[in-house]
């Protein structure tokens with residue numbers, strides 16, 4: 152069974168690994184439902200959805216499949232990225248939009264309360280304090296239990312936390328994206344805020360399933376636009392896997408497991424949320440918990456993947472100010 156850890160000062164107890172759900176969209180897909188149930192059977196209780204994932208379909212998926220198991224889950228969702236009637240995506244974290252989005256999310260999730268509600272992106276046209284203030288009102292109204300924020304800078308995290316306590320910061324953090332160790336993790340630790348690590352497998356790079364650019368499906372806009380997957384950076388980044396493969400063999404792990412075990416070794420306040428629809432991927436990822444790394448092994452991995460080692464930018468060309476979901 153997965154270990155449980157505290158999510159900042161929220162009082163929530165979450166599994167040390169969560170389940171990223173931006174691709175879990177179809178409750179009719181038996182394997183995806185089986186993946187969720189197996190995750191819960193193995194003690195994973197932290198599910199990461201968002202209003203924008205599949206334009207609401209990820210939330211609806213959990214609204215349909217959790218049933219009685221809803222009470223065993225710490226259910227996270229996100230607001231602030233708005234899709235208009237014409238399907239145009241924009242960052243919109245005005246108080247009115249946040250209030251409306253929360254009601255819509257509650258309906259889709261088929262629940263009375265969202266355990267952890269993130270501001271998905273820091274808005275440019277609404278003061279951050281106004282957005283967080285509107286979310287704090289949702290806590291008062293009993294629609295949301297705890298607040299969190301995604302893709303914030305250290306200063307934005309401080310401002311958000313000063314407005315209402317933040318239980319977590321969600322940001323990209325992996326062997327390819329170590330920048331949070333310098334600017335964000337110290338602030339999280341000072342303020343007792345958990346760091347929820349998205350993209351922990353570098354969007355499947357560390358899983359070993361991406362050996363050529365053709366392995367990225369044509370419809371996968373997120374990875375197709377990610378600079379790390381472009382021609383010039385791809386071969387360089389792929390070659391980095393050789394070192395990871397050698398290290399993984401030494402500890403009897405897969406490269407995906409080693410990249411997750413490395414994150415778990417960073418502390419109980421770092422919670423990776425790998426996305427996986429496939430049962431075999433989920434099982435492999437849960438196995439990362441059984442690979443305790445020694446400080447020496449962590450140091451060797453640190454040295455093999457120094458900050459900036461991946462080509463294509465710290466976050467694959469997606470800046471924290473760009474819609475990034």
Ligand SMILES: NC(=O)c1ccc[n+]([C@@H]2O[C@H](COP(=O)([O-])OP(=O)(O)OC[C@H]3O[C@@H](n4cnc5c(N)ncnc54)[C@H](OP(=O)(O)O)[C@@H]3O)[C@@H](O)[C@H]2O)c1
Nearest residue numbers: 171172173349350351352353354355358425426427428429
């Ligand atoms: N807040 C934000 O702005 C933001 C941005 C991005 C992501 N997120 C959240 O973070 C979660 C995780 O990030 P992500 O899903 O983008 O990237 P990720 O976890 O690094 O990679 C997910 C990809 O890796 C594959 N995979 C998973 N386990 C694998 C394994 N053991 N071996 C080989 N391949 C494996 C998955 O395939 P299958 O699905 O086929 O199993 C999927 O294609 C998301 O689901 C979402 O909840 C948040």
